[in-house]
Amino acid sequence: MKFEGTGIEKVAADLNKLDFIMESEGFVRADQWDYERVTYDRKYNMVEGTFYLRISGYATEGDVGSKRAHIQLLTPLLGKHYYPHGVEYGEGEDFPKSLIQSSKKTLDQLKEKLEAMTAEA
Structure with missing residues (x-):
């Protein structure tokens, strides 16, 4: 599941x-x-299974290994883990409403912190 428009x-x-x-x-x-x-x-970790809220990014400058990189973040994803195959992020997955609400709240808090950090720079 993609969380579009989070900023x-x-x-x-x-x-x-x-x-x-x-x-x-x-x-x-x-x-x-x-x-x-x-x-x-x-x-x-929930009764319904194990889920991951994932945020990926890529280096626009420098490299991650040197710990000197500038990272552009991408759209957050929510996925469900299936043992032993891994995490599925497809739109066909069923996610608990409480998890979606919790994830949105986490992303809102994260956005506030990221905005404050970028305002300092």
Whole structure:
């Protein structure tokens, strides 16, 4: 499921500042990167299954491995994990309403923090 129009897809920021803000909202980058791309995931364990709110981005300058990169974020996605195959982000997935509401609230809070960070720069 895509969360269109959140404003997050318009954000471009320094990788180190981005890592700090994303972590403060429960997103983990861990080893989900290569030299040109990053992926931040927030995990939700629920009775209905395991879900991930994912925000990806790509380097417009520098590279992620050197920790000196400027990252353009992309449209947030919500996916459901299926063992052992992985996460499905398709529109045909069924997501609990409480999860969608929680994800929207998280994205709103994240957007506020990202806007404050970009205003400082």
